Amino acid sequence: MAGPSRRPSGATAVARGILIAWLHGFVTTVSAVKLVNVDIPSPTTLGETVGLSCIYELNGDRLYSVKWYKNDVEFYRFVPNDWPPGQFLPLPGVDVDLARSGRTSVYLRNVNLHSAGTYRCEVSAEAPSFDTVGGQKDMAVLVLPTEGPRITGGQAQYRIGDTVSVNCTSAKSKPAATLRWFVNDVPVAEPGRDGATEYSTTLHADGLETASLGLRFVLTEDHFRGGNMKLKCTATISRVYTMSNEELVFGSSAGGRHQKSGLHISENTSRVRGASSTLSAPAVTLLFLVACTLQLLQLPALRGSAVAARTHL
Numbered sequence: 680m681a682g683p684s685r686r687p688s689g690a691t692a693v694a695r696g697i698l699i700a701w702l703h704g705f706v707t708t709v710s711a712v713k714l715v716n717v718d719i720p721s722p723t724t725l726g727e728t729v730g731l732s733c734i735y736e737l738n739g740d741r742l743y744s745v746k747w748y749k750n751d752v753e754f755y756r757f758v759p760n761d762w763p764p765g766q767f768l769p770l771p772g773v774d775v776d777l778a779r780s781g782r783t784s785v786y787l788r789n790v791n792l793h794s795a796g797t798y799r800c801e802v803s804a805e806a807p808s809f810d811t812v813g814g815q816k817d818m819a820v821l822v823l824p825t826e827g828p829r830i831t832g833g834q835a836q837y838r839i840g841d842t843v844s845v846n847c848t849s850a851k852s853k854p855a856a857t858l859r860w861f862v863n864d865v866p867v868a869e870p871g872r873d874g875a876t877e878y879s880t881t882l883h884a885d886g887l888e889t890a891s892l893g894l895r896f897v898l899t900e901d902h903f904r905g906g907n908m909k910l911k912c913t914a915t916i917s918r919v920y921t922m923s924n925e926e927l928v929f930g931s932s933a934g935g936r937h938q939k940s941g942l943h944i945s946e947n948t949s950r951v952r953g954a955s956s957t958l959s960a961p962a963v964t965l966l967f968l969v970a971c972t973l974q975l976l977q978l979p980a981l982r983g984s985a986v987a988a989r990t991h992l
Contacts (some may be wrong), residue, residue: 703816712740712804717814719798722917723790725822725853728776732784733800735812740804747785748799748815755785767803772796792853792886795820797893821916822887824850828858828914837898847912855880855888862902863909867894890914 715734723729733745747755755772757780767775772793776786787794799815832845849856858878860867876893883889894910902908 711810712737712742712807712812714802714812714814717798717800717816719816719818720985721817722819722821725791725820727790728786728788729790729818730779730784730786731798731800731818734783734804735802736803740808740810741760741905742782743803743805743809745782746801748801750796751799790820792820792822794818806978810963822852822853823852823916824852824856824914826850828856828912830910830912834909839900841898841900842895843898843910843974844893845910846891846893847914849914850891851883851887852891852916853887855890856915856916858890858892859913859915860894861909861911861913862894862896866913920980 713736715736715959716732717780718732718734720731729842731747735745735748742759745757746753749770749772752770753772755766755775757765757769759782765775765777765780766779772791774788774794779786790987795818797815797817799813801811801813803809803811828849830845830848833843837843847858847860849858876895879891881889881891892912898908
């Protein structure tokens with residue numbers, strides 16, 4: 680015969696309460712909304728349309744809202760129970776394409792310098808969990824130069840022992856291009872060594888920048904290969920998209936050879952991992968090569984006579 684039932688003691692009741700609360704928390708944790716990935720293309724370029732994505736799992740919960748922020752200021756929200764579900768809050772540098780934006784992504788049209796910043800998505804679940812998760816990443820915006828770097832300061836004639844002093848200046852961009860000198864296709868070392876003078880950057884009123892790098896060295900016979908010496912300045916921004924602007928070596932009319940020049944443009948469509956993205960994103964690189972060739976008209980090596988050189992600037 681079964682004995683009389685007993686009411687649990689106070690300690691037992693507390694223990695059961697703790698166990699129930701723990702189990703409820705465990706179930707809630709398992710079914711809570713989970714952020715999988717935030718993808719922000721970076722860097723991007725002026726005028727592009729870019730898609731920002733926020734991938735999440737509801738795990739049985741119902742979606743209440745997805746909100747997007749730039750530098751902690753909300754600019755877009757998607758609430759399934761509202762009409763329209765997608766709503767845009769005006770913000771400088773942010774032009775949302777409402778027709779393409781929705782539950783997991785938001786599209787920005789015509790990005791500009793004001794579009795750069797930290798973007799955050801925030802996902803909230805309906806009752807009973809009311810869970811909210813979020814993640815953020817940075818987006819950089821590049822403004823590419825519209826032309827290659829310019830080489831200035833060359834002279835029409837040089838003698839062995841003369842000092843060559845030239846300057847390379849990039850076109851306006853954001854950020855400023857990285858410049859480098861080459862002599863006969865051999866790279867000159869860092870500024871301040873091997874003839875390269877100090878680097879300088881100029882900030883313009885429109886927010887764009889230009890870079891400048893000088894080159895100064897004394898001419899020797901070793902600088903001339905078959906009567907030629909070539910100076911080249913490169914301007915580089917980022918890594919992936921590549922344009923080259925080359926002026927080919929041209930001969931002197933005095934030598935009976937004709938002058939020729941050429942322009943070569945190539946696009947590398949490979950992609951690079953964005954600095955702030957966990958997925959591959961299109962990055963943009965601009966590489967301009969401007970070859971400035973000094974063509975010797977005469978080279979009586981040991982007599983110190985004039986060496987004529989033409990520099991295309």
